[in-house]
Each structure stands twice: as C-alpha cells, then as structure tokens.
Amino acid sequence: MSAKALAKKALKPLLVSMADRFGPHRRPTSAPRLWVLMYHRILPEGDPRYHQEEPGMRVTPESFDMHLRELKRHFEMVSLGDWVRAREAGEELPQHACAVTFDDGWLDNFEYALPLLRKHRVPATLFAVAEKIGTDFQFWPNVVSALMLGGVGPTLAKHPVLGVEGMGASHPSSDQVAHCIKQLKSYTDEALFGALEELHWRDLLAEPMTPALMNWAQLKEMQASGWVEVGSHTCTHQRLTSALPETELQREIVESRSILEQKLQCPISLFCFPNGDYSADALALVERHYTGAVTTQKGINDAANCALHELVRVGIHNDITHTPRLFGARLSGWV
Ligand SMILES: [Zn+2]
Numbered sequence: 001m002s003a004k005a006l007a008k009k010a011l012k013p014l015l016v017s018m019a020d021r022f023g024p025h026r027r028p029t030s031a032p033r034l035w036v037l038m039y040h041r042i043l044p045e046g047d048p049r050y051h052q053e054e055p056g057m058r059v060t061p062e063s064f065d066m067h068l069r070e071l072k073r074h075f076e077m078v079s080l081g082d083w084v085r086a087r088e089a090g091e092e093l094p095q096h097a098c099a100v101t102f103d104d105g106w107l108d109n110f111e112y113a114l115p116l117l118r119k120h121r122v123p124a125t126l127f128a129v130a131e132k133i134g135t136d137f138q139f140w141p142n143v144v145s146a147l148m149l150g151g152v153g154p155t156l157a158k159h160p161v162l163g164v165e166g167m168g169a170s171h172p173s174s175d176q177v178a179h180c181i182k183q184l185k186s187y188t189d190e191a192l193f194g195a196l197e198e199l200h201w202r203d204l205l206a207e208p209m210t211p212a213l214m215n216w217a218q219l220k221e222m223q224a225s226g227w228v229e230v231g232s233h234t235c236t237h238q239r240l241t242s243a244l245p246e247t248e249l250q251r252e253i254v255e256s257r258s259i260l261e262q263k264l265q266c267p268i269s270l271f272c273f274p275n276g277d278y279s280a281d282a283l284a285l286v287e288r289h290y291t292g293a294v295t296t297q298k299g300i301n302d303a304a305n306c307a308l309h310e311l312v313r314v315g316i317h318n319d320i321t322h323t324p325r326l327f328g329a330r331l332s333g334w335v
Contacts, residue, residue: 015334042109100124103127153170295312
C-alpha cells in the first residue's frame with residue numbers, strides 16, 4: 001500500500017466521525033432540504049439470498065431497524081409523494097425532510113422491510129417493475145451469482161459471453177463472484193439473458209431460486225398498510241437511454257403507470273429511472289406523466305430549487321451503514 005493510501009486509510013475513522021457529528025443532517029440549514037434514501041434489498045445474513053446479492057444492494061433487518069430509529073432523531077420523515085405534492089402546491093416544507101425509497105419491488109421488502117416500517121411508523125415509496133411483479137423474473141447478477149455459488153462456474157466459463165476471467169472457479173469467494181459480475185456489466189442485459197437462456201440456467205441449479213420480486217397480493221398489502229406508496233420503475237427495467245426506440249420508451253414510462261394503476265386501483269404519480277439512466281426524451285416523457293422522479297445520482301436536494309423529476313438520492317447499503325456512526329456519516333453526504 002502506498003504512503004498516500006495508508007494515510008487515507010488511517011484518516012478514514014476520523015473523517016467518518018467528523019461527518020457523523022458535523023454533517024448537514026446535524027445542523028439547522030438556511031433553506032429546507034430533502035434527503036431521499038435509496039434502498040434495494042433487506043435480507044438477514046443467514047438467508048441464502050443475502051450471499052447471492054452484491055454488497056451494494058443489501059441491508060440487514062438489524063441495520064434497517066437501527067436506520068429508522070436514527071432517522072427519526074434527525075429528520076421529519078415524509079412520504080416522497082406527499083413532499084412532492086407539498087412543494088408543487090407551494091406549501092411550507094420541513095427543514096430536514098427525509099424520504100425512504102425502495103427500488104424494484106423485491107420480495108424481501110415485503111418480508112423484512114414492511115414489519116419495520118410499521119414498527120417505526122415511517123412511510124416509504126416502493127418503485128415496482130410493473131411487468132415483473134408476480135413473475136419468476138430474476139435479475140441476471142443474481143442468476144450468475146447463484147450459478148457460481150452452486151459450483152456451475154466451470155460450465156459458464158466455456159461460454160463466449162459468460163466466460164469472463166475467474167468464472168472457472170469451482171468454489172468461488174464472494175469477491176470472485178463480484179469480480180465476474182463486474183466484468184459482465186460491459187454486456188447488455190439482452191446479451192446476458194440470451195447467454196443464460198442458451199445454457200438453460202434453471203436446469204443447472206440444484207434448487208430453484210426464490211422469486212426475486214413480490215406478487216401483486218403482497219404489493220397490495222404493502223400499499224394497504226398505509227406506510228407504502230407505490231411508484232413506477234418501468235415495465236421491464238430497461239435502461240432509458242437514447243438507444244431505446246420511441247415506442248419502447250412510451251411503453252416503459254406510460255404503460256407501466258397504467259398497469260400499476262389498474263392493478264392497485266390508485267393513482268401512480270412517482271417514477272424511478274432504472275440504473276439512473278435517462279435520455280432527454282425519457283425525461284420529457286416522465287415530466288409529462290408523473291409529478292416527480294428519482295435518479296441514482298448522489299446528493300441531498302435543496303427543496304426550493306431541485307428539479308422534481310431529477311431528485312438525487314443517498315444510496316444505502318450494509319457495508320457502509322451498519323453502525324449509527326457510519327450511517328450518520330453517510331447521511332452527511334460527505335463520505
Ligand atoms: Zn432498479
């Protein structure tokens with residue numbers, strides 16, 4: 001390790017401590033702000049799904065319980081939809097508002113997040129992939145991970161697309177799995193799903209995978225709890241880049257809203273861009289059909305001036321938020 005890297009490592013605890021103690025979440029600000037937290041999965045460490053997931057996607061129920069407790073100390077917890085509507089109406093906004101969001105509609109959100117939202121009486125917004133709810137859809141990184149951890153890596157290694165460096169390991173570590181997934185991200189989702197289908201990946205697993213996403217009854221139950229507002233995260237989770245044809249863009253943005261409204265029998269007013277990607281056309285369409293939208297860009301929103309359809313968020317995952325101090329530092333936006 002270089003002297004510079006060593007110094008950085010040595011200073012990290014100090015920086016974390018300073019960020020936790022003196023970050024903007026601790027101090028009154030001259031203008032109201034909105035923190036939007038981005039969660040994906042809530043899974044206990046003992047659950048096999050925890051190990052099939054990338055570290056950047058998961059938070060344990062114990063950490064989430066602590067997060068909600070801490071958040072209530074520093075913020076006025078708001079529903080994102082209510083906050084957006086209040087700003088649109090020109091109402092007075094809380095000084096330190098914080099909204100919890102979940103992307104995708106994972107089954108574990110129903111299993112582990114809902115009871116904790118209820119317990120702490122904290123509202124949240126869940127962005128659902130409309131056409132994948134209640135299906136056996138799996139995200140490709142989880143499939144690759146399950147196959148590798150199931151000892152199928154050597155078979156995948158022979159495939160022209162999937163055979164990236166390190167794939168041949170028969171007992172891979174989680175770092176090796178992460179390394180392979182990272183390399184595969186250079187391919188399109190279509191190419192990766194195509195490659196996995198070619199290999200009949202479901203037949204290669206000793207046990208079928210647990211459904212990734214919740215079903216409609218579970219999504220309805222979350223909504224009926226009174227603590228969860230549902231927003232759209234497109235129909236199929238395609239990236240809304242300029243490469244996407246106009247008809248597809250329309251379907252992903254407009255049709256997803258109709259599906260959710262029809263199934264859930266309530267208006268849908270919020271949107272979340274998959275992977276944080278969006279073209280100018282995608283943004284224009286989202287502005288026309290929704291009252292607000294979130295990106296994956298990191299930051300804290302200045303309530304008066306932020307663009308309601310390009311709200312920035314703070315990504316939360318277990319590795320960097322499993323103690324109150326680390327979580328506080330993350331909320332500062334400094335680390
Ligand atoms: Zn997503």
